[in-house]
Amino acid sequence: MGKINPVSAKYFIHAEIEIKGVVDKPDVIGAIFGQTEGLLGSELELRELQKSGKIGRIEVELDTKAGKTSGTITIPSSLDKAETSIIGAALEVIERIGPCKSKVNVKKIEDVRVSKRKFVTDRAKSLLKNLMDDSMPDSQELADEVAYSVRMMEIVEYGKERLPAGPFVKDSDEIIVVEGRADVLNLLKYGFKNAIAMEGTNIPQTIIDLCREKVVTVFVDGDRGGDLITKELLGTTEIDFVTKAPDGKEVEELTKKEIHKAMRAKITSEQAEMDLKGVKADNKDSKDNRENRERSFSSRSSYSKTSKGSRPFSRRKQDSRGKPMSSRSRDSPARSSRKTVRKPTKDEKLKFKDLLEDLIGTKGAYVLDNDLNVLGKVPISELKSTLENLEEVSAVVLDGSIDSKLVMPAEKAGVDFIIGMENNMDKAKTHIYIATEEEIEK
Numbered sequence: 001m002g003k004i005n006p007v008s009a010k011y012f013i014h015a016e017i018e019i020k021g022v023v024d025k026p027d028v029i030g031a032i033f034g035q036t037e038g039l040l041g042s043e044l045e046l047r048e049l050q051k052s053g054k055i056g057r058i059e060v061e062l063d064t065k066a067g068k069t070s071g072t073i074t075i076p077s078s079l080d081k082a083e084t085s086i087i088g089a090a091l092e093v094i095e096r097i098g099p100c101k102s103k104v105n106v107k108k109i110e111d112v113r114v115s116k117r118k119f120v121t122d123r124a125k126s127l128l129k130n131l132m133d134d135s136m137p138d139s140q141e142l143a144d145e146v147a148y149s150v151r152m153m154e155i156v157e158y159g160k161e162r163l164p165a166g167p168f169v170k171d172s173d174e175i176i177v178v179e180g181r182a183d184v185l186n187l188l189k190y191g192f193k194n195a196i197a198m199e200g201t202n203i204p205q206t207i208i209d210l211c212r213e214k215v216v217t218v219f220v221d222g223d224r225g226g227d228l229i230t231k232e233l234l235g236t237t238e239i240d241f242v243t244k245a246p247d248g249k250e251v252e253e254l255t256k257k258e259i260h261k262a263m264r265a266k267i268t269s270e271q272a273e274m275d276l277k278g279v280k281a282d283n284k285d286s287k288d289n290r291e292n293r294e295r296s297f298s299s300r301s302s303y304s305k306t307s308k309g310s311r312p313f314s315r316r317k318q319d320s321r322g323k324p325m326s327s328r329s330r331d332s333p334a335r336s337s338r339k340t341v342r343k344p345t346k347d348e349k350l351k352f353k354d355l356l357e358d359l360i361g362t363k364g365a366y367v368l369d370n371d372l373n374v375l376g377k378v379p380i381s382e383l384k385s386t387l388e389n390l391e392e393v394s395a396v397v398l399d400g401s402i403d404s405k406l407v408m409p410a411e412k413a414g415v416d417f418i419i420g421m422e423n424n425m426d427k428a429k430t431h432i433y434i435a436t437e438e439e440i441e442k
Contacts, residue, residue, distance in 0.1 A: 009056055009076035012110040013088040019069040021100030025060045028073070031097040032058060036090045044086060054078050055087070073104070084109060154188055155181075158196055159206030166193035174215040177207060177239070179229060182252035183219070190256040195219075201229060203236045211237040217266055218242045221250040222361075227276065234273050242272035246361040258361070265362040275379055341433050342416050348372060352419045353440050355397040365398035387413045395419070402434055 017028065033046055042048070049055040056076030062069050073091065077084040088106045096102060158165040164181040172194040178184060180197050187195040198207055210216065211233075218233055220226030222245040233239055243266035245251050246258065254262070267275075344352065355366050355374070365383045367375045369392045378386050380400045387393060387409040395417040396410060402420040407430050410418055417433045419440055427434050 009078055009112055011077045011079070011081070011084045011112060013073075013075040013077060013084065013091070013106060014108050014110060015073040015075075015088070015091050015104055015106045017069075017071050017073055017097075017102060017104050019097050019100050019102040021069065021098070022064050022067060023062070023069055023098045023100060025062060027098045028060045028062070028071075029058055031094050031102070032073070032091065035094045035096075039090055039093065040086060044083060044090075046087070049079070049087075069100075154193065155184060159204065159209075161199070161204045161206050163196055163199055163204060163206055165196035168193040169196050169210075172214070174217070175210060177211075177216055177218045177233070178251055179220060179226070180252070183250075186252045186254065187219075187259065190259055192259070198229070201225075201232065203232060207233075208237040211239055215240050217263070219244075219251055219262065221245050222247045223250075230272060231276055234269060234276075239269045241266040241268060243267070244361075247363075261358075261360055264358065265364070341427075341431055343433055344417055348417075349440050352395070352397055352417065352435075353437075356399075356419055356421075356437055356440070359397065359399040362399050365396055365400070367393055368395040368397070370394045384409050387415070402436075404429075407432060407434075 019028075036046055038045075046055060054077065056078075059074040060071060062071035075087065075091075077087060079087070088109055091104045091106055094102060094104045154167050156165055156167055156169075157163065158169055164184045166184060166188055169175050174194060176187065176192060176195040178187065178195050178197050180199060184195045184197050187193075196207070196210070198204060216239045218230055218239050218241070220229050220242075226244055230242055230244075243262045245254055245262060249258075251259075351372055355368075359366065363380055364377050365380050366377050367383075367386060367390065369375050372395060375390065375393070376386075380398055383396070383398065384406065387396070390413065393410075393413045393415050396406075396415055397419045398406075398421075400420055401422040401424050402418050403424045407418065407425055410432060411430060415432055417435075419435050419437075421437055423434055423436050425434060
């Protein structure tokens with residue numbers, strides 16, 4: 001009797017059989033051949049198909065319990081899909097095996113090629129993974145490896161404490177003081193070769209000496225630890241500027257764009273000292289603290305003048321009782337009664353977008369006059385009191401959220417535009433044009 005090699009089989013017919021009695025394997029095989037004989041025509045006669053090798057050896061597995069027999073039938077086939085399906089359906093006409101009643105149920109027809117294809121796919125993935133792990137790195141990986149090695153060669157040890165530093169710290173007139181070695185490496189990566197690390201919270205004597213000799217920018221992480229280090233440096237030695245990584249980020253993980261933005265947003269040591277003290281002063285919420293902040297505006301002019309086209313703040317005039325007068329009270333009644341929102345022009349939008357990008361990560365705000373010239377830059381925490389004491393304010397651009405606490409003093413100041421990162425204010429409740437970063441780009 002002909003057989004089909006399992007390797008050449010395309011399909012497997014899987015069927016289950018239940019017999020109400022005890023039978024043996026030959027009884028089942030005999031019933032398959034006998035009860036399907038002449039049923040499907042001469043071309044699909046099981047005996048002839050097996051002789052020609054189109055149907056393989058019929059495998060039967062039986063299990064007898066409590067006088068009943070159950071098991072499985074497996075038939076390999078190299079016929080096409082339709083013919084194999086017909087053979088499978090023919091098995092279900094078998095009603096008796098030997099003297100016992102039986103029932104055959106074809107569970108599935110398995111496509112052997114699908115199983116082989118899955119094996120090939122899985123094996124190919126495994127081989128590819130091994131190939132990628134063992135293969136040579138591409139050009140970008142080689143370039144990154146070489147660049148990292150160069151940076152490691154460029155980093156030097158400076159001073160008696162052997163502090164990690166860039167190669168230009170000794171000869172440069174300006175230096176950047178950072179927290180750790182990884183910060184120095186990241187700055188080296190993007191071309192800043194004049195950075196030096198403190199390597200701890202205690203201020204090394206080398207850093208103290210350098211701060212007295214050079215123009216120093218302190219660049220710390222955007223967390224409370226960075227504030228503490230800044231405070232200690234301010235109380236220990238002489239520094240010129242302070243900047244921070246964005247909130248929650250460290251200097252060592254910043255991208256080139258983030259580093260440049262942080263360096264552009266640096267503030268003077270005097271401003272940093274006021275900001276650190278301002279955190280505690282806000283908790284007291286005393287009248288004296290507010291007056292001190294108002295008097296400090298003039299000292300911030302050195303910081304604000306580094307902004308785009310800024311000029312010193314102009315104070316709001318006071319009435320006979322000594323209270324600030326809003327610009328509305330001095331303007332025509334038309335402005336105070338205006339209910340329509342004045343939308344910015346295309347050029348004005350571009351101006352606002354440029355200023356907003358410049359503020360990213362600074363937690364600060366630009367205050368603009370009627371000609372959209374920058375009057376100055378202040379921390380967001382002091383923006384409300386700033387608006388209460390300035391005149392000719394037309395626009396506010398801030399690195400923060402817009403809410404009613406900001407809009408109310410802005411309305412009194414006659415502000416036309418407020419541009420911020422987020423909007424938590426119902427636009428219908430104000431005549432001020434309010435927009436976020438996404439909306440200003442439309």
